[in-house]
Amino acid sequence: MRSWLGGRAQGLGHSPDTASHRDGLSVVSRKHQGGGFVKSHRWPLWGALLLLVAALLAVLVFLAAEYEVGRDQAALDQDATTVVGEIRSALLRNVQTLQSLNAFSPTPTGWDPPAAELLAQRRELVRLEWRDPAMQVLAQRLSPYRPDVFDLLPRSQALPEVRQACDAALRLSGPAYSASYFWPKRDGRGLEVMELCLPLSEAGESRGFLIATYSLPAMLAELTDAATLRGRGLSFVESDGARLAVHSVVPLQRRTLSAHALLDLPGHTLLLQLESPRRALGLFPNVLTGVVGALSLALLAVLALLARDMRRRQRAEQRAADALAFRKAMEDSLVTGLRARDMSGRITYVNPAFCQMVGLSAEQLVGSGLPAPWWPPELVDEYQQRQAVRLAGQTLPREGYESVFRRSDGTRFPVLIIEAPLIDAQGVQTGYMSAIIDLTEQRRIEELNRASQDKLQATARLATVGEMASLISHELNQPLAAIASYASGTLNLLQQGPDRGEDPVGDDIERAIRRIAEQAERAGRVIRGVADFVRRRDQVREAVEPHLLIEGISTLLTLQAKKRGIRLQVEIAPGTPRVWCDRTMVEQVLLNLARNGMQAMPLGDPGTASGLRVLRIAIAPVMGEAHEPGTGRCARWVRVDVIDHGQGLPPEVAQRLFTPFFTTKAEGMGLGLSLCRTVVEQHGGALHFEPALPRGTRFSFTLPVAEAHAAQPLEAHAA
Amino acid sequence: MTEFPDAKIYLVDDDAGVREALAWLLRTRRLISDGFDSAEDFLAGAAVARQAPDVPCCVLLDVRMPGMSGLALFEKLRLLPWQAAMPIIFLSGHADVATAVAAVKRGAFDFCEKPFSDNALVDRVEQALRQSAAQLAERAVRHELQQRLDSLTERERDVMNLVVAGLPNKLVADQLQISVRTVEVHRSRVFDKMGVKSAVELANRLRDA
Numbered sequence: 001m002r003s004w005l006g007g008r009a010q011g012l013g014h015s016p017d018t019a020s021h022r023d024g025l026s027v028v029s030r031k032h033q034g035g036g037f038v039k040s041h042r043w044p045l046w047g048a049l050l051l052l053v054a055a056l057l058a059v060l061v062f063l064a065a066e067y068e069v070g071r072d073q074a075a076l077d078q079d080a081t082t083v084v085g086e087i088r089s090a091l092l093r094n095v096q097t098l099q100s101l102n103a104f105s106p107t108p109t110g111w112d113p114p115a116a117e118l119l120a121q122r123r124e125l126v127r128l129e130w131r132d133p134a135m136q137v138l139a140q141r142l143s144p145y146r147p148d149v150f151d152l153l154p155r156s157q158a159l160p161e162v163r164q165a166c167d168a169a170l171r172l173s174g175p176a177y178s179a180s181y182f183w184p185k186r187d188g189r190g191l192e193v194m195e196l197c198l199p200l201s202e203a204g205e206s207r208g209f210l211i212a213t214y215s216l217p218a219m220l221a222e223l224t225d226a227a228t229l230r231g232r233g234l235s236f237v238e239s240d241g242a243r244l245a246v247h248s249v250v251p252l253q254r255r256t257l258s259a260h261a262l263l264d265l266p267g268h269t270l271l272l273q274l275e276s277p278r279r280a281l282g283l284f285p286n287v288l289t290g291v292v293g294a295l296s297l298a299l300l301a302v303l304a305l306l307a308r309d310m311r312r313r314q315r316a317e318q319r320a321a322d323a324l325a326f327r328k329a330m331e332d333s334l335v336t337g338l339r340a341r342d343m344s345g346r347i348t349y350v351n352p353a354f355c356q357m358v359g360l361s362a363e364q365l366v367g368s369g370l371p372a373p374w375w376p377p378e379l380v381d382e383y384q385q386r387q388a389v390r391l392a393g394q395t396l397p398r399e400g401y402e403s404v405f406r407r408s409d410g411t412r413f414p415v416l417i418i419e420a421p422l423i424d425a426q427g428v429q430t431g432y433m434s435a436i437i438d439l440t441e442q443r444r445i446e447e448l449n450r451a452s453q454d455k456l457q458a459t460a461r462l463a464t465v466g467e468m469a470s471l472i473s474h475e476l477n478q479p480l481a482a483i484a485s486y487a488s489g490t491l492n493l494l495q496q497g498p499d500r501g502e503d504p505v506g507d508d509i510e511r512a513i514r515r516i517a518e519q520a521e522r523a524g525r526v527i528r529g530v531a532d533f534v535r536r537r538d539q540v541r542e543a544v545e546p547h548l549l550i551e552g553i554s555t556l557l558t559l560q561a562k563k564r565g566i567r568l569q570v571e572i573a574p575g576t577p578r579v580w581c582d583r584t585m586v587e588q589v590l591l592n593l594a595r596n597g598m599q600a601m602p603l604g605d606p607g608t609a610s611g612l613r614v615l616r617i618a619i620a621p622v623m624g625e626a627h628e629p630g631t632g633r634c635a636r637w638v639r640v641d642v643i644d645h646g647q648g649l650p651p652e653v654a655q656r657l658f659t660p661f662f663t664t665k666a667e668g669m670g671l672g673l674s675l676c677r678t679v680v681e682q683h684g685g686a687l688h689f690e691p692a693l694p695r696g697t698r699f700s701f702t703l704p705v706a707e708a709h710a711a712q713p714l715e716a717h718a719a
Numbered sequence: 720m721t722e723f724p725d726a727k728i729y730l731v732d733d734d735a736g737v738r739e740a741l742a743w744l745l746r747t748r749r750l751i752s753d754g755f756d757s758a759e760d761f762l763a764g765a766a767v768a769r770q771a772p773d774v775p776c777c778v779l780l781d782v783r784m785p786g787m788s789g790l791a792l793f794e795k796l797r798l799l800p801w802q803a804a805m806p807i808i809f810l811s812g813h814a815d816v817a818t819a820v821a822a823v824k825r826g827a828f829d830f831c832e833k834p835f836s837d838n839a840l841v842d843r844v845e846q847a848l849r850q851s852a853a854q855l856a857e858r859a860v861r862h863e864l865q866q867r868l869d870s871l872t873e874r875e876r877d878v879m880n881l882v883v884a885g886l887p888n889k890l891v892a893d894q895l896q897i898s899v900r901t902v903e904v905h906r907s908r909v910f911d912k913m914g915v916k917s918a919v920e921l922a923n924r925l926r927d928a
Contacts, residue, residue, distance in 0.1 A: 474812040480834035485740035492747035524834040
């Protein structure tokens with residue numbers, strides 16, 4: 001945290017103007033955009049990776065399947081060879097058996113029984129014939145299992161094949177086979193058969209041929225091992241794939257493997273086809289693919305986790321950057337100066353507001369120790385002491401303390417410093433963070449407020465004294481007027497009386513009465529002098545906007561209203577013209593009336609809930625007075641109402657309201673209303689009061705309109 | 720002894736002491752006064768507030784009084800048709816001088832500042848009475864002239880207008896289409912009724928009024 005603050009401050013020092021702050025923000029926003037690009041670039045990448053892994057897996061599975069198929073094929077080829085071997089050896093055995101048949105039965109009659117027995121044993125044989133060298137049939141026997149084979153066509157039809165076999169047999173001087181051929185049957189079907197010609201010889205002389213007709217389907221059925229053929233298809237086929245004889249087939253819809261093996265027989269070659277259904281392959285046909293697949297998945301998962309982590313980290317970074325920008329903007333926007341110091345009092349961080357305050361740049365400030373550059377030289381000792389107290393571990397006042405700083409141009413300004421200890425992550429205090437508020441403006445406003453209030457109060461005092469003097473002079477003037485009158489009257493009488501001649505007593509009396517008149521006059525002059533002295537202030541009349549009358553005293557009124565929980569409601573009718581008056585004196589009148597109104601509403605009367613705790617001041621032009629016909633709609637007077645909602649005035653108070661020195665307040669002098677009336681009457685207006693609705697009192701006074709005044713200098717106004 | 724033996728002075732002041740003292744001072748100068756302790760009282764009790772005075776009169780009005788002020792009362796009196804025959808003098812304290820001056824500008828006779836010195840006030844009162852008397856006399860003359868004019872017949876008035884315009888009898892007779900003889904009769908009657916002896920005197924009389 002601290003190093004960040006320090007770094008920040010230095011960074012700021014390079015360009016502490018606002019332009020650099022904008023730059024800082026724009027950098028952040030560019031970063032935002034960058035993040036977006038990476039994100040959009042990454043998806044195809046991820047897709048490619050996924051595809052690659054999928055392809056790898058597919059290849060693996062494919063290769064594994066191929067391997068499986070290859071193995072199956074090899075096994076099938078082996079089996080086909082085995083089957084061919086079996087058939088071949090079975091045929092050899094048959095040849096031997098057949099040779100022995102003729103050896104032991106040299107006569108056609110004797111041949112028949114063993115031949116029948118042989119046919120009963122060997123189902124693959126359809127017919128046995130014994131022919132002489134001229135190919136004439138000496139004996140023949142049909143298989144008991146297929147007695148109907150030669151029903152449709154006579155045996156003679158097969159003679160070419162028989163001859164072919166026998167020619168080969170003679171050539172080879174051993175058994176030979178004919179090519180296989182189709183022999184139709186009566187039932188419309190047929191049978192693929194093959195002839196075996198066994199030349200019979202005795203002492204080198206041919207004795208004919210033994211012809212055995214083989215059924216190819218029966219061969220397949222009888223001469224092979226049923227176990228190896230389970231579920232497989234076995235057939236003899238031609239080289240072009242046409243099936244000659246079928247033992248069993250694999251169901252058509254299934255994909256098959258096939259193996260071919262040649263059955264090489266003397267005189268003829270048969271092609272054996274062994275078919276096997278292809279085994280259905282699982283997703284993981286073997287352990288290898290399973291392991292590789294699992295590894296790939298694990299890899300993918302790890303990658304996904306990594307990506308997620310990365311994204312999260314990126315987001316966190318983004319947030320951190322945002323927070324940083326936010327914080328920086330916050331610090332830059334503050335008008336409050338911020339300053340961090342380490343325990344020795346060296347500056348580690350300042351914000352722009354602070355720089356502006358003391359008129360030094362961040363570079364000049366950061367790293368500077370005590371005495372600080374903004375300490376006024378004359379106060380260094382005091383501040384050093386304060387620093388010492390702070391270092392001694394004394395707690396700082398939360399509400400802050402006031403101090404005086406010095407700008408680089410030498411001017412001093414008051415500040416409020418609020419300080420808090422800087423505590424690092426380990427809980428060790430590393431310095432102080434201070435917020436510094438420039439009080440110059442606040443002081444100025446306070447000063448202004450105080451000045452205006454002082455002025456108001458001074459005016460109020462002066463006006464009160466003036467009113468008092470005027471009242472006293474009036475009150476004294478009355479008896480003095482009476483005295484003067486009596487004195488003058490007495491002198492009149494004395495002079496009118498009969499000629500007294502030499503009357504020393506009468507002269508004395510006359511002289512005394514003259515003195516009385518003189519002294520009364522002197523008293524009048526004294527009073528006039530006092531009143532003049534107080535009233536020396538010239539009455540300044542000017543055209544005043546109505547709202548200005550309220551503005552001058554609103555601060556004071558608001559304060560008092562707040563204290564009493566009263567709402568101040570000021571209404572100035574639109575189009576109210578300017579009034580011709582002495583602004584400060586009218587302000588006094590308003591202030592007095594408003595204060596009276598508020599004092600008529602002590603806390604709780606009327607209650608807050610009644611909604612009547614309102615003091616209304618309304619200013620509006622007076623339209624069409626009765627005694628001034630012909631003025632039309634042009635108002636000559638402006639009326640000001642001050643309305644409270646207090647108890648109202650009891651009749652005995654109302655009667656004496658304007659009597660000087662009459663008051664209902666303990667500390668009052670009884671001059672307020674009297675003064676108000678004097679001021680209003682001096683303006684030619686009138687002040688009066690009446691009960692207000694629903695309760696309270698309405699005080700109203702009138703002031704001349706400035707424009708009307710310009711037209712006609714002065715005129716009294718009767719209510 | 721005094722110029723105005725039957726003059727009437729109205730004193731309007733809330734202070735009884737001042738009122739009595741003033742009344743006494745005026746009496747020493749042979750002036751009769753009537754006291755009122757408020758403006759309302761004056762409006763209710765003084766005959767002059769309701770009808771034109773028949774004797775010279777004057778109102779002494781205090782500026783500052785409870786209830787209706789002297790100024791307000793003045794505003795009301797100012798509107799009376801016989802206001803000129805009823806001069807008003809304001810009695811002001813020092814503080815009210817400005818008000819009083821304004822009142823004088825609006826037609827009040829004068830103002831006197833309390834305390835009044837010796838007989839200055841009474842002198843002003845007498846001057847006011849003199850003005851009042853003059854006004855009354857003028858009113859009387861005008862009144863008499865009006866009465867005389869009212870007694871003329873329509874024809875006589877026509878003849879008078881032409882005669883005053885300086886026309887000889889013959890032209891008057893031509894214009895009114897009556898005989899010269901008739902004009903002469905009318906003319907002598909008009910002179911009788913208006914109490915004059917010649918056409919010139921008649922013209923003067925009418926011009927003065």
